[in-house]
Amino acid sequence: MPRSGFYGSLSSPKVDVVIDMGNPFLNRTVDGFLKIGAVGACKVVAEETFECLNRGNVSKHKLEHALKKMCKEGAYWGTVAGVYVGLEYGVERIRGRSDWKNAMIGGALTGALFSAATNNHRDKVVKDAITGGAVATAVEFINYLT
Amino acid sequence: MPRSGFYGSLSSPKVDVVIDMGNPFLNRTVDGFLKIGAVGACKVVAEETFECLNRGNVSKHKLEHALKKMCKEGAYWGTVAGVYVGLEYGVERIRGRSDWKNAMIGGALTGALFSAATNNHRDKVVKDAITGGAVATAVEFINYLT
The missing domain is CATH 1.20.5 (Single alpha-helices involved in coiled-coils or other helix-helix interfaces)
Structure with missing residues (x-):
């Protein structure tokens, strides 16, 4: 039975955000979404930073474009990872083997x-x-x- | 110092081919190449089988094409995986952390x-x-x- 719990913890330098949805399936999916989404967003930041350094100019328009791309790509990577992690866990539970x-x-x-x-x-x-x-x-x- | 050892073992149903090159760096690279190369080749087999079933005809020409694609894709996947596994191991040794x-x-x-x-x-x-x-x-x- 899924409890409706919710807690966050943030520690530095090893940042780790834990959101407890009270259900192992949901926990994994959300964890996968957040972590891999962050990786996807970081990838865009690295790419855009390289492009700015390469061309040597930064404009407000470009920053907005980068921010939008971060959100889009982060959400996409996160969704794929979350679905995969959730499905793998589901398959493991159904098959009973790891x-x-x-x-x-x-x-x-x-x-x-x-x-x-x-x-x-x-x-x-x-x-x-x-x-x-x-x-x-x-x-x-x-x-x-x- | 790399010893020039070489041994193979094959067990079923869990097929595991071990080739000992006498050097952990080389062992990992070769292992990665073989395992991931096999996965890449299996992917092509699955794809080509599906295509044959879908179209309902099998010809000698198509089998040859599938075989060539298997070798090509298997070698590519294997090379990427071998290089990655070898480099990751090298980075781990240099950094001294995992x-x-x-x-x-x-x-x-x-x-x-x-x-x-x-x-x-x-x-x-x-x-x-x-x-x-x-x-x-x-x-x-x-x-x-x-």
Whole structure:
């Protein structure tokens, strides 16, 4: 039963925001969204900073554009990661086992979901599911190696 | 000092090929190349199987094309993974610490390396390095979540 708890903690230099939604599935999804969203936003900051340094001029218009891109890309990365983390956890609970097949199934489902959300071609959805599963499996294998 | 050892082991159903090059850096790189290369090749098999089932015809020409694509994509995935795993290990040894910054630096170096190998634009190399670092960091964070 999901408790409706909510607490935040912020510590420095290792910033860690914890939001307890009272449900492990939701916790993971929100955690994935926030952390990977932050990574996506940071990526845009690094890119835009490099572009400013490279061209040597900063304007208000450009800052606004960068801010918008940060929000957009952060939200996209966060959503993909949140859905993947949530689905992988769900698959793990359903299968009752913790191995690389969870990552494969979770990745395939995430790929299919986002593909189906953005286009209507059945073939494209299947191919994106295959790609998602393969990428998630590869990442899972790299985890064991590093 | 790298010993010139070499041994293989194959067990089923959990297939695991271990090639000992006598050096942890080389071991990881080769391991990454083989494992992720296999994932890349499997992805092509899944894709081509789906295409055959979808179109309902199999020809010798198509099988040859699929085989070629398997080798090409497997080698590409394997090379990227091997270089990343090797670089991350190298960064870990140099920094003497094991945290997400290794993944970020390793990803950035891998992105820059492959970008520099395929094109000559300095801007593109820096952007690919940023993207590589961000993706590797995101993956590292997802590891902790799942």
